[in-house]
Amino acid sequence: MTGYNTNEEDEIALQFLCFGNGKRSIYLFSVITIGSIILPEYWKYYIKSYRIGKNANAFYNLDYKRLLNTSISNLRSSIFINLNY
Numbered sequence: 001m002t003g004y005n006t007n008e009e010d011e012i013a014l015q016f017l018c019f020g021n022g023k024r025s026i027y028l029f030s031v032i033t034i035g036s037i038i039l040p041e042y043w044k045y046y047i048k049s050y051r052i053g054k055n056a057n058a059f060y061n062l063d064y065k066r067l068l069n070t071s072i073s074n075l076r077s078s079i080f081i082n083l084n085y
Contacts, residue, residue, distance in 0.1 A: 001059075001072055001075060001076055002014060002017060004017075008035070008039065009035075009039055009042045009045065011031070011035075012031055012032070012035030012036075012039060012042065012046060013042070013045055013046055013048075013049040015028050015031040015032050015035070016032060016046045016047070016049040016050040016053065017049040017052055017053035017056075018053060018060055019032060019050060019053065020049070020050040020051060020052065020053025020055075020056075021053035021054070021056055021058060021059060021060050022053075022058055022060055022061075023060035023061075032046075052080070056079050056080050056081075057080075057081060059079045
């Protein structure tokens with residue numbers, strides 16, 4: 001849905017996106033803190049991800065079970081309205 005990959009820097013960027021979108025958890029803060037320390041060369045990427053999350057409609061608290069029959073493209077376009085994502 002977000003377009004991030006499963007490598008380390010993308011997993012950290014995903015947590016920054018979720019943080020920008022309003023999610024708060026111990027796991028999120030741990031990944032952001034540790035990831036920023038061990039991979040500081042991606043700091044600009046992390047900040048960009050945070051801003052994407054900040055500008056997107058809230059998605060961190062959606063009931064995804066109820067959305068299983070919704071197409072990913074429709075879901076993505078309703079969350080990331082003002083972004084070419």
